[in-house]
Amino acid sequence: MDTTKNTSSDYHIFDVCSKIEARFAELYQYYGDIFSEDYDASKLWKKAALEEENHLSQFELADRLYRWSDFAVTVDLERAQRICKKMDMFLEHVRKVPPTLETALIKAIEMEEALVDLHMTTAVIFSDGAVQKLFKAMAGADREHIQSLKEYLTVINSKEYCINA
16 A cells, blocks of 8 residues: 555544544433433443444544554545534434434434444555454444344334333
């Protein structure tokens, strides 16, 4: 990989993606708070918030490592910046008009699935195999929170949940 191909916007992707992950962590923490009367829901959201903070830490680490390792950016910086702005607006909106638990789950799943390419293991590819392996190992330690969100959505839509709620 040739470092001369990296532009200043390539380096900026770490900051923008970090901000997106921080917004998701903030959103999920907020959901954990507003759904605190439902222990399982609150626990799910707070766990998802911690996983987003882990993603944020991965980008912060990559921001320190890129100076010593060649890399390629696989996502469009302008798209990432638009997403970051949309996340700011979305956070503002849900704070003014809190969603139902079902709506929060549906929207979170939709956003996570639409933005999967912005996670560290797919947004940036390091030429140093050891560095790339490090990030894959860190990502592997994450619990698949999209699947957890989907499973909980199924639970709350079941008759059993409605009867016990």
